[in-house]
Structures are given as structure tokens and as C-alpha cells.
Amino acid sequence: MSTAYEPVIGLEVHVELGTRTKMFCGCPTLFGAEPNTQVCPVCLGLPGSLPVANRAAIEATIRIGLALNCSIAPWCRFARKNYFYPDMPKNFQISQYDEPLCTDGWLDVPVDGGMVRVGIERVHLEEDTGKTLHIGGATGRIHGATESLVDYNRAGIPLVEIVTKPVPGTGELAPAVARAYVAELRDLVRSLGVSDVRMEQGSLRCDVNTSLNRPGEEWGTRTETKNVNSLRSVERAVRSEMQRQAAVLSSGGKVTQETRHFHEDTGDTTSGRSKETATDYRYFPEPDLVPLAPDPDWVAALKVSLPESPRAHRERLQAAWGLSDVDMQAVVNAGAVGLIEATVAAGAAPAAARKWWLNELAQRANADGIELEAVGVTPGQVAELQQLVDEGTLNDKLARTVLDGVVAAEGSPREVVAARGLAVVSDTGALTAAVDEAIAAHPDVAAKVREGKVAAAGVLVGAVMKTTGGRADAKTVRELVLSRLSQ
Amino acid sequence: MVIERTAAELGRLIGSGEVSAEEVTRAHLDRMTEVEPKVHAFLHVATERALEAARAVDARRAAGEQLGPLAGVPIAVKDVITTRGMPTTCASKILEGWVPPYDATVVERLHDAGLVVLGKTNMDEFAMGSSTEYSAYGPTNNPWDLGRIPGGSGGGSAAAVAAYESALGIGTDTGGSIRQPGAVTGTVGAKPTYGGTSRYGLVAFSSSLDTPGPVARTVEDAALLHAVIAGHDPRDSTSIPAPVPDVVGAARLGATGDLTGVRLGLVREFSGEGAEPGVTAAVRDAVEALTKLGAEVVEVSCPHFPYALPAYYLIAPSECSSNLARFDGVRYGLRVGDDGTRSLEEVMSLTREAGFGAEVKRRIILGTYALSAGYYDAYYGQAQKVRTLITRDFTAAFEQADVLVSPTTPFVAFPFGSRTSDPYQMYLADLYTIPSNLYGGPAISVPCGLSEGLPVGFQVMAPTLGDDRMYRVAAALESAIPPLTPPAL
Numbered sequence: 001m002s003t004a005y006e007p008v009i010g011l012e013v014h015v016e017l018g019t020r021t022k023m024f025c026g027c028p029t030l031f032g033a034e035p036n037t038q039v040c041p042v043c044l045g046l047p048g049s050l051p052v053a054n055r056a057a058i059e060a061t062i063r064i065g066l067a068l069n070c071s072i073a074p075w076c077r078f079a080r081k082n083y084f085y086p087d088m089p090k091n092f093q094i095s096q097y098d099e100p101l102c103t104d105g106w107l108d109v110p111v112d113g114g115m116v117r118v119g120i121e122r123v124h125l126e127e128d129t130g131k132t133l134h135i136g137g138a139t140g141r142i143h144g145a146t147e148s149l150v151d152y153n154r155a156g157i158p159l160v161e162i163v164t165k166p167v168p169g170t171g172e173l174a175p176a177v178a179r180a181y182v183a184e185l186r187d188l189v190r191s192l193g194v195s196d197v198r199m200e201q202g203s204l205r206c207d208v209n210t211s212l213n214r215p216g217e218e219w220g221t222r223t224e225t226k227n228v229n230s231l232r233s234v235e236r237a238v239r240s241e242m243q244r245q246a247a248v249l250s251s252g253g254k255v256t257q258e259t260r261h262f263h264e265d266t267g268d269t270t271s272g273r274s275k276e277t278a279t280d281y282r283y284f285p286e287p288d289l290v291p292l293a294p295d296p297d298w299v300a301a302l303k304v305s306l307p308e309s310p311r312a313h314r315e316r317l318q319a320a321w322g323l324s325d326v327d328m329q330a331v332v333n334a335g336a337v338g339l340i341e342a343t344v345a346a347g348a349a350p351a352a353a354r355k356w357w358l359n360e361l362a363q364r365a366n367a368d369g370i371e372l373e374a375v376g377v378t379p380g381q382v383a384e385l386q387q388l389v390d391e392g393t394l395n396d397k398l399a400r401t402v403l404d405g406v407v408a409a410e411g412s413p414r415e416v417v418a419a420r421g422l423a424v425v426s427d428t429g430a431l432t433a434a435v436d437e438a439i440a441a442h443p444d445v446a447a448k449v450r451e452g453k454v455a456a457a458g459v460l461v462g463a464v465m466k467t468t469g470g471r472a473d474a475k476t477v478r479e480l481v482l483s484r485l486s487q
Numbered sequence: 488m489v490i491e492r493t494a495a496e497l498g499r500l501i502g503s504g505e506v507s508a509e510e511v512t513r514a515h516l517d518r519m520t521e522v523e524p525k526v527h528a529f530l531h532v533a534t535e536r537a538l539e540a541a542r543a544v545d546a547r548r549a550a551g552e553q554l555g556p557l558a559g560v561p562i563a564v565k566d567v568i569t570t571r572g573m574p575t576t577c578a579s580k581i582l583e584g585w586v587p588p589y590d591a592t593v594v595e596r597l598h599d600a601g602l603v604v605l606g607k608t609n610m611d612e613f614a615m616g617s618s619t620e621y622s623a624y625g626p627t628n629n630p631w632d633l634g635r636i637p638g639g640s641g642g643g644s645a646a647a648v649a650a651y652e653s654a655l656g657i658g659t660d661t662g663g664s665i666r667q668p669g670a671v672t673g674t675v676g677a678k679p680t681y682g683g684t685s686r687y688g689l690v691a692f693s694s695s696l697d698t699p700g701p702v703a704r705t706v707e708d709a710a711l712l713h714a715v716i717a718g719h720d721p722r723d724s725t726s727i728p729a730p731v732p733d734v735v736g737a738a739r740l741g742a743t744g745d746l747t748g749v750r751l752g753l754v755r756e757f758s759g760e761g762a763e764p765g766v767t768a769a770v771r772d773a774v775e776a777l778t779k780l781g782a783e784v785v786e787v788s789c790p791h792f793p794y795a796l797p798a799y800y801l802i803a804p805s806e807c808s809s810n811l812a813r814f815d816g817v818r819y820g821l822r823v824g825d826d827g828t829r830s831l832e833e834v835m836s837l838t839r840e841a842g843f844g845a846e847v848k849r850r851i852i853l854g855t856y857a858l859s860a861g862y863y864d865a866y867y868g869q870a871q872k873v874r875t876l877i878t879r880d881f882t883a884a885f886e887q888a889d890v891l892v893s894p895t896t897p898f899v900a901f902p903f904g905s906r907t908s909d910p911y912q913m914y915l916a917d918l919y920t921i922p923s924n925l926y927g928g929p930a931i932s933v934p935c936g937l938s939e940g941l942p943v944g945f946q947v948m949a950p951t952l953g954d955d956r957m958y959r960v961a962a963a964l965e966s967a968i969p970p971l972t973p974p975a976l
Binding site: 041044045046047048049050051052053080082084086089090091092148150280282283284287288289290 | 568569575577582585587588589591686687688689690691693694695721722723724725805806808809812813814815817818819831832835855858859860863867
């Protein structure tokens with residue numbers, strides 16, 4: 001895109017907490033249960049029911065706030081956000097408005113070999129809504145649908161909203177900064193053990209705000225892009241919105257303040273609600289709940305018990321793995337830190353673990369447009385695969401084939417080896433027969449080798465690999481060829 | 488006659504086996520058959536379930552169990568409180584036919600104490616009103632004069648108790664909905680300290696004000712019921728985790744007729760002005776009677792009380808506009824216009840248009856406006872400040888007086904239709920009761936005499952968690968004046 005414009009970005013991330021029970025009632029929070037089986041009068045908003053705040057959710061929010069270097073409010077309140085929508089049982093959401101639990105923090109984010117400090121405006125606690133399924137419309141949205149079904153299992157699950165301050169001055173790197181911020185935040189939240197932060201399941205959801213201005217001028221009108229549900233999409237959504245706005249501005253138009261929807265398939269955003277039709281949420285303090293006044297001693301205790309930050313953790317691993325900054329950055333960019341760590345923990349050497357995740361598996365993830373974690377192989381399986389290589393059962397080529405089997409859910413590496421019969425031919429008798437066969441089939445090549453042109457042996461090795469279906473160790477075959485021809 | 492017995496007496500008779508709970512329940516059900524066509528206090532009568540509950544109490548007694556003081560005593564529950572398996576309509580068309588899957592905490596405690604729930608009583612729709620004329624199912628008639636209102640919103644429970652259809656009732660008080668019906672039907676109605684009784688299962692009108700409380704014919708009965716339903720409830724975050732004051736002991740102490748050393752505060756801002764002369768006279772006589780029992784009288788000033796009514800009519804509608812948003816036809820209750828041609832918004836809108844009455848709509852619109860962007864500070868915010876000032880008025884007044892006294896309501900029961908055309912005239916019924924709601928302290932209405940042949944209520948207000956004080960003074964007054972008996976129906 002043109003450098004005639006400077007972007008300012010801002011991110012709102014929603015994290016579903018992994019508490020055992022919901023925010024304001026005792027219903028379980030398991031993902032994927034039969035619709036409307038994890039509900040009670042409270043989370044269904046039945047007349048007469050009342051909310052009671054979940055202490056574990058408050059604690060988790062304070063820990064997130066502390067990890068983001070925020071101040072914790074000594075006294076704050078929940079507020080009602082009023083609007084009508086069928087997935088909200090009470091037609092208001094219990095949230096926080098002008099008195100959030102955590103304010104004014106920051107998170108350092110590694111981008112392009114450097115660090116970008118992203119300011120945190122606020123971290124607050126609210127309840128999630130139910131899920132609506134619109135049937136019969138072309139878009140899957142409510143307009144044009146013939147039927148709408150609502151599942152209230154998700155209604156009332158504690159949701160933490162983390163809002164950044166505006167991030168100016170990142171220029172062309174803005175999409176990468178957005179992505180790196182969400183990735184770093186995800187790792188941070190995961191390290192706290194308060195959420196499984198799985199974007200594909202919606203336990204981490206992201207809205208991105210983008211605006212453009214000419215250098216030196218005031219910030220431009222921003223748009224809010226919703227429905228950005230993977231790290232890759234975060235980057236694409238910001239880039240797409242920067243390009244769109246630049247085109248609008250370059251042609252003399254004005255950017256409209258509006259909500260836009262990101263589409264995974266096209267990578268584009270389309271217009272949603274405009275500011276003019278925005279709802280007046282009529283926020284007011286939630287009268288059914290008492291104010292929240294966390295004991296300062298409790299907050300202090302939570303602060304000292306925070307785990308190692310992902311950044312410190314990465315620095316420790318980098319030293320242990322002996323990686324350069326550039327190599328470590330590649331690992332981070334690929335989202336492979338935790339995966340490699342787990343693979344090493346399962347017995348693989350760091351270099352081997354890194355090789356599998358960064359080369360073989362990252363390529364597959366990229367080709368499929370998915371996150372590395374979603375590629376379908378566990379760190380334990382990678383370690384097992386490497387062990388098979390180390391013990392000589394597999395060569396590199398065979399190991400990749402075995403990996404195909406693991407990805408195709410055929411089982412563990414050992415199971416795939418057994419099922420597909422892929423082990424290296426280590427029976428010397430059988431290999432010697434195959435070598436002799438190759439020598440007999442290529443007498444001219446054999447003659448050259450005998451004359452000392454050792455490089456020609458490659459043809460014979462290739463022939464043996466072919467007849468064994470790749471199930472031989474090339475180095476062993478080569479040694480065998482040379483030894484037979486020197487006799 | 489059994490139905491004329493107090494709840495305390497019935498409890499003793501049932502406990503000693505002189506009369507069975509079933510007989511007591513049948514007597515009240517028979518009374519209902521006789522007078523309900525005239526009074527219309529009930530929206531739902533649970534005949535079979537009541538008899539079953541009564542027989543269960545009799546069985547427990549037969550098995551040698553020691554029963555509580557109100558076991559087997561019949562009670563009428565205002566229809567704004569959820570009852571499992573029994574319709575709960577809030578006297579609104581929008582909830583017609585809704586049967587809650589759960590009991591309110593208050594109802595659970597009634598069951599645990601062995602009380603027999605006779606049914607659900609009439610009220611102004613969603614507890615918004617002072618006459619029961621805003622019930623979607625027709626008004627309740629005052630047993631003292633069937634052409635007059637029984638007060639509201641809890642006119643049904645008060646009328647049922649006044650007409651001997653039930654020994655006890657449960658009401659809810661947001662701006663006076665227990666006390667004002669008590670005053671105009673010659674019964675006792677108490678609003679406990681906010682948070683002293685659980686709101687879990689009370690269909691919210693104004694969450695920061697709503698308080699369930701007892702309706703009875705005597706102060707002791709009210710105290711006995713208060714003791715059953717009060718106490719901390721973990722399901723209501725605003726419920727106070729403190730012991731319940733000894734209201735029964737206080738009522739019994741008051742009934743001895745000794746108020747030596749008790750300081751009664753007369754609120755200057757509430758003296759005379761606005762009240763009917765007959766009401767003023769009866770209240771003045773009552774104060775005199777109390778001084779004869781040893782009470783001291785001091786005049787106190789509560790300068791912000793005149794702003795209570797306007798503050799209330801911003802806070803309560805604001806909260807109600809949010810609380811009543813859930814009635815949209817999506818999950819339960821009435822649904823209008825869902826014929827496959829209309830959008831969700833249209834169906835919600837048609838449902839609310841058809842399901843809510845005029846007064847409910849008026850308050851939703853008022854509250855929606857008061858909370859709107861740009862108006863919040865001027866209306867809701869300002870009203871909250873007034874609320875703080877009223878609380879300070881109370882705190883200061885309770886340094887000079889142990890309780891504050893006033894008329895419960897400025898006028899005796901008025902004829903049907905006389906105030907429905909002017910909402911403000913209707914709102915004035917709660918002029919004296921609203922300050923305690925904004926403050927959160929307890930208050931009770933006890934009959935103190937007649938004006939033009941109709942009952943007058945005397946209000947005793949106490950500090951937060953000082954519920955026992957008001958019972959003592961109310962019981963003393965009750966002991967000093969002749970009992971009021973309504974004319975035969």
C-alpha cells in the first residue's frame with residue numbers, strides 16, 4: 001500500500017475464561033455440549049432470578065490485569081448494557097462501563113526483531129451471550145433467515161474484554177503488530193491458566209479498529225472490524241482495511257465510522273452497522289450486584305504469584321536451545337514456541353524438534369491456511385517420529401511419509417509405520433540382493449565406479465531406493481554399493 | 488370462627504392438635520368461595536396443593552414432630568413472586584400462563600416453616616400502581632367498601648387478609664406497595680430493611696428498592712412471618728449477611744404497652760400538608776396515645792424528603808425499563824405476530840405493545856428516556872444524588888429519634904377511577920412511604936383509627952437493620968387503640 005498514509009490500530013480482545021462455572025450462576029461451561037443443556041433460571045434470565053458474581057472469574061481477571069501491568073481498581077461496579085437481541089436472555093448484558101476492574105497497562109510485543117509496546121486501556125469482566133444460528137438465509141446472518149435457533153449454553157460464561165490504547169506509528173508493520181499482539185496476549189493468558197484461548201472455538205475473539213491519516217495530520221475516522229477469528233485473519237483484516245481505506249482516501253472519499261465484517265474466504269471486509277444507527281446502550285450500575293472491592297492484600301498476593309511471562313519464558317528457552325535472535329523470532333512467528341518446548345519435553349533434541357515444526361509442519365499449516373497447532377499432530381507424536389529416525393527405523397523421506405499418515409489420523413507414528421509397512425529395510429541380506437540386482441542392471445555404471453568414479457554410485461543407490469520403495473537408508477545403501485564393487 | 492383467629496393463635500391451635508391444618512385451610516377456602524366474587528383478591532387459587540400441604544403438616548404433627556409457630560397457617564402470596572408449578576403472572580398479560588420452574592427464596596422458607604400457600608394474589612401490573620386498578624385481570628375491591636380501591640400494588644394480599652380469606656400474606660414494597668395497601672385496608676404491612684429479605688424469585692420492578700415483606704392483621708403476626716422469611720440468602724447478592732433482628736420479641740415487648748424512653752421523631756416536612764384532615768387527626772391521636780405509653784416526641788427535619796417522590800420516579804422507572812426488557816416473547820409468555828411474515832424486531836415490538844398495560848409502558852418510556860445518552864446525568868444521576876441526601880436526612884434524624892412516625896398515606900381508600908386519569912394524583916399515594924425505600928431502612932404501617940369510616944394507617948420508620956424498633960412501637964400502638972373490624976361482606 002501507499003506510504004502516503006499512517007495507520008492507527010486498536011484491538012479489542014474477548015477471552016472466555018475457563019472457570020468451572022458461569023459468571024453469575026453455577027452452570028457448567030463445557031464447550032460443545034448439547035444445545036440448551038447447561039442452563040438454569042439465572043443464565044436464562046427467567047423472571048425473578050438474580051446474578052451472583054463468580055469469585056474465580058474476578059480473580060482470573062485481576063491476574064490478567066496484573067500480567068498486563070494494569071492498576072487494579074480498589075472499588076468498581078458492574079453495569080448493565082441494554083439492547084435487544086434474542087441471544088441475550090435478559091436483553092441486557094452485565095458488563096462494566098466507566099468503572100473497569102483493571103486499567104492503564106501495557107504489553108511488549110516482539111515484531112520484526114524489535115519490541116513494540118502496546119498500551120492497555122482497560123480490562124473488564126462481563127458475561128457472554130448465547131449463540132444464534134440463522135437458518136435459510138444466504139449469508140447465515142439474521143436478515144433473510146427463515147428460522148433462528150438460540151443455544152444459551154454459552155450465555156453467562158465469563159468473558160474478559162481487553163482493550164488496547166490506540167497504537168500509532170507502526171506504519172507498514174501495523175498488520176504484523178496486530179497479529180503479534182494477539183499472539184503475545186494469547187500466550188500470556190494461556191500462561192496464566194485462566195483460559196484455553198482457542199480462537200477456532202471462539203474462546204479468544206478479536207475486533208480490530210483501523211484508521212489512516214496523512215503523516216502529521218490528525219488521526220482519521222476509524223472502522224471496527226468484527227469476526228476476526230484467527231491470528232492470520234487479524235493480520236489480513238488490518239491489511240485489507242488499510243488498503244481499502246487508502247483507496248477511499250486517495251480517490252477523495254471519506255471513511256465512514258462503522259462496524260465491518262471480516263470474511264475468512266475472501267480476506268475482505270464488508271460494511272456492517274454505521275455509527276448513525278448505533279444503539280444507545282443506556283448503561284447504568286447493575287443494581288442486582290454489590291460493588292466489587294478487591295482486598296489489596298489479595299491483589300498483592302496474586303501479583304507475586306504470577307507465573308513467568310511468555311517473554312521471559314522465551315528468553316530462557318532461546319538460551320537453552322542455543323538459538324540466535326533471528327532463529328528464535330522465526331520460531332515465535334510460526335507460533336511454535338510451546339509446541340517445540342513440548343516436543344523437547346517428550347524426548348526430542350531441540351534442533352530436531354525445531355526442524356519438524358518449522359519446516360515440515362509449518363509448510364503444511366501455511367498450505368492449508370491454518371494455525372500450526374491445528375495441523376493435527378501433537379508434540380508427543382513429533383518426538384516419537386524423531387525417535388524412530390534416531391533409532392534408524394525411518395529415514396527422513398520415510399519419516400515425512402509417516403507424518404502424512406499421522407496427519408491423516410491413521411494413528412501414532414509407530415502405528416503408521418506398522419500399518420503402512422514403512423520401516424527402513426535393515427535386513428542386510430535383502431539389501432545386498434537389491435544392490436547386486438542394481439549392479440547387474442547397470443553394468444556400465446558399475447564399471448565406472450570400479451574405475452574410481454565414486455560419484456557415479458549415486459545412480460546405483462537411486463536404483464536401490466526405487467526397488468525398495470524408499471524404505472532403505474541411503475547412506476547404508478551407498479556403503480553397501482561401494483563395498484560390493486570394491487570386492 | 489377459625490378464619491378470624493390470628494396467625495399466632497392458629498399456629499398454637501394446630502401445634503397443640505386442637506384443630507388440624509386441613510380444617511384451617513378448608514375454612515379459608517370456604518371463605519374464599521363465599522367472598523371472592525365480591526373481593527377478587529386472588530388471581531390463582533391452589534386448592535388441591537394447599538390441602539395437600541396442610542395434610543402434610545398434620546402428618547408431621549401426628550408423627551410427633553415439633554412444629555414451628557406458623558406451621559399449617561394459610562398464606563396468600565403476591566403474584567410477583569415465583570412459585571414452582573403455580574402460575575406467576577405479575578398481573579400482566581405478557582406473563583399469562585407462565586409457570587415458573589422454581590420457587591422464590593421467600594416461598595421456599597414458607598414451605599420449610601410449614602405455611603400453607605393458598606394461592607397468588609392480585610396486584611397492579613408488575614407492582615406499578617397504588618390501587619390494583621392497573622391489574623390486567625381486573626381490580627381487587629376493598630373489603631371495607633367494595634367501591635373503593637384496596638391500595639396497591641399489593642392490594643390483593645391486603646384485601647385477602649382483611650377479608651379473612653387468608654391469615655397472612657406476602658407483599659413486596661418498592662415505594663409503599665405493602666404499607667399503603669395495609670393502611671387503606673386496616674391491616675398491618677411491613678417493609679423490612681432492604682436486603683433483610685431475599686429478592687430471589689421476586690420478579691424485579693426496581694431492583695435497588697424491591698423488598699418482600701409480611702402482610703397480617705396483627706403486629707405479632709407480621710413479626711412472626713417476618714422472622715420466617717428474613718435472613719441472608721446467598722442467591723441474592725444484595726441480601727445482608729447479618730442476623731435477623733428479634734422482631735417477634737420486640738413485638739411482644741411493645742404489646743406490653745410500655746414505651747418508656749422511646750423517642751418518636753415527627754418529620755416536620757410530613758406534618759399536615761398534603762394529608763386529608765381525617766388522616767392527620769387520626770395520626771395525631773395515635774402520637775398522643777403513644778406518649779401516654781411513655782414515648783417522647785421530638786420534631787425532626789428531613790429537608791430532602793420533598794424530593795423523594797421525583798427521585799423515585801426516575802430511579803424506579805430507569806431500573807424497570809431494563810428489568811422488563813426480557814419480556815419479549817422469545818423465551819416464555821405471550822408472543823404476538825409470529826406468523827412468518829414479520830421480523831424478530833416486529834414480533835418483539837407487537838408482543839410488548841399487546842402484553843404491557845398503559846402504566847407499565849409509561850414507566851418503561853420514562854426510564855428509557857432517563858437513562859439515555861445525554862440525559863443520564865440530569866435525570867438518573869441527579870436522582871441518585873437525591874437518594875444520598877435522603878439517606879443523610881435519615882441518618883441525622885435517627886441521632887435525635889429512635890423511630891420516625893408519619894401517616895402511611897395521605898388519604899384513605901379512594902373510589903375506583905378517581906385517580907387513574909392523572910398519574911401524579913396516583914403517585915401521591917406513596918408520598919410518605921417512598922423515603923424509606925430510597926434509604927433502605929424498614930418501615931411498617933399499623934392501623935390507627937378511622938376517617939370517614941375508613942381505616943387510617945400509621946407509619947413507623949426505623950434505621951437500617953432496626954426492624955425490631957418499628958415492631959415494638961407498632962405493637963404498642965395496637966395495644967392502645969381498639970381493633971378495627973371491617974363490615975360484614
